[in-house]
Amino acid sequence: MSVGRPPAAAAISILIMGAGSVGCYLGGLLAAAGLRVDFVGRPRVLADVRAQGLTVSDLGGGRHHLPAAELHLHDSLPAGLRPAITLLCVKSGATAEAAAQLQASLPAGSLVVSMQNGVGNTERARTAAPALDWRAGMTPFNVAELVPGHFHRGTMGALAMQGSPAEPGLLALQAAFRSQGMGLRLHADLRAVQWGKLLINLNNPVNAMSGLPLRAQLLQRGYRRCFAALQSEALDVLEQAGIEVAAMTPLPPRRLITMLRLPTPLFRMLAARMLKIDAKARSSMADDLALGRPTEIDALCGEVVRFAAGQGGQAPLNARMQALVQAWAQGQQGFYSPHDLQLALGLRAV
Ligand SMILES: NC(=O)C1=CN([C@@H]2O[C@H](COP(=O)(O)OP(=O)(O)OC[C@H]3O[C@@H](n4cnc5c(N)ncnc54)[C@H](OP(=O)(O)O)[C@@H]3O)[C@@H](O)[C@H]2O)C=CC1
Numbered sequence: 084m085s086v087g088r089p090p091a092a093a094a095i096s097i098l099i100m101g102a103g104s105v106g107c108y109l110g111g112l113l114a115a116a117g118l119r120v121d122f123v124g125r126p127r128v129l130a131d132v133r134a135q136g137l138t139v140s141d142l143g144g145g146r147h148h149l150p151a152a153e154l155h156l157h158d159s160l161p162a163g164l165r166p167a168i169t170l171l172c173v174k175s176g177a178t179a180e181a182a183a184q185l186q187a188s189l190p191a192g193s194l195v196v197s198m199q200n201g202v203g204n205t206e207r208a209r210t211a212a213p214a215l216d217w218r219a220g221m222t223p224f225n226v227a228e229l230v231p232g233h234f235h236r237g238t239m240g241a242l243a244m245q246g247s248p249a250e251p252g253l254l255a256l257q258a259a260f261r262s263q264g265m266g267l268r269l270h271a272d273l274r275a276v277q278w279g280k281l282l283i284n285l286n287n288p289v290n291a292m293s294g295l296p297l298r299a300q301l302l303q304r305g306y307r308r309c310f311a312a313l314q315s316e317a318l319d320v321l322e323q324a325g326i327e328v329a330a331m332t333p334l335p336p337r338r339l340i341t342m343l344r345l346p347t348p349l350f351r352m353l354a355a356r357m358l359k360i361d362a363k364a365r366s367s368m369a370d371d372l373a374l375g376r377p378t379e380i381d382a383l384c385g386e387v388v389r390f391a392a393g394q395g396g397q398a399p400l401n402a403r404m405q406a407l408v409q410a411w412a413q414g415q416q417g418f419y420s421p422h423d424l425q426l427a428l429g430l431r432a433v
């Protein structure tokens with residue numbers, strides 16, 4: 084056993100369902116830690132990994148290359164797999180179908196963690212595949228496929244999952260991630276963390292509509308004001324309903340909103356940690372628009388709009404942002420300047 088490999092690592096096997104950016108990065112880290120990892124993904128993604136091997140890297144300089152011959156790659160879910168833990172890494176629109184495929188193949192009671200954005204995927208998966216043991220998870224950082232077969236983490240943060248340290252499989256998973264310098268926090272209830280992440284993901288459509296990488300977009304006050312306004316509206320609705328929201332940054336959500344609205348020189352000074360982002364990193368929604376794929380807007384702004392309606396209220400800014408992204412999908416394409424995006428959301432432009 085190589086140095087840095089956790090003692091329990093060899094004992095558990097992992098299935099990655101949806102080998103895209105997040106799936107290949109997480110699976111690559113776990114394979115580098117010595118776990119058996121099976122990847123199920125689309126032929127167009129796996130063909131590159133078969134040709135180049137899998138490289139995972141991060142903004143701190145970490146890097147592993149796994150030769151293709153050492154990987155277990157599948158174009159569809161093979162029969163007979165018995166993973167200790169499955170990580171569901173498909174986009175929200177693909178959840179129900181992937182969950183049903185898992186239920187058709189895995190033993191009842193198999194533990195599956197959704198590493199997806201949004202607060203509704205675990206329940207969506209449970210509805211489609213009630214025989215499996217579904218858990219919520221949270222991926223805090225950005226992953227981009229820099230070149231075919233190379234998945235790069237461009238921001239920081241520790242993973243989170245719903246579970247207990249009394250579960251040996253999750254402890255082994257935690258140890259494997261730790262051996263690769265990646266934190267994994269276990270929570271009895273992940274709801275507050277998921278809502279906290281959703282608030283951060285309200286920047287995804289702003290970033291996608293800007294056409295810019297994340298860092299460059301966050302350095303423009305007009306775009307930050309759009310992000311802050313979407314967050315503020317969502318937070319108002321959640322607070323009124325008594326929903327707890329965990330902080331995803333060193334600042335609590337309200338203070339983050341205040342900071343986002345500051346003039347750029349001040350923001351740049353105070354948000355140094357938040358701005359530790361690779362220059363090329365962009366949101367997963369920007370990737371979707373660039374590749375002409377369905378976006379997750381319904382699971383982000385759409386979730387806020389539905390939640391508000393469920394409370395007898397409204398979330399008009401999130402509704403407008405949802406409409407802008409949907410209009411893009413219907414062919415009204417074109418990026419927004421900070422000024423135009425503020426106006427399109429009905430904000431006073433600065
Ligand atoms: N990318 C990022 O930086 C981050 C993403 N997230 C979240 O993680 C989740 C995954 O995102 P991301 O990795 O970017 O998504 P990707 O689209 O890069 O990867 C998902 C992959 O799974 C494939 N897939 C879908 N259904 C199946 C199936 N039934 N069997 C096999 N493969 C399937 C998809 O193919 P196809 O395209 O054909 O559907 C796609 O290749 C999302 O919820 C996202 O919001 C969270 C944090 C950061």
Ligand SMILES: CC(C)(CO)C(=O)C(=O)O
Pocket residue numbers: 200222223224225226238283284287297365366367368
């Ligand atoms: C990490 C973050 C917040 C932004 O890249 C993300 O979750 C995404 O791109 O979907």
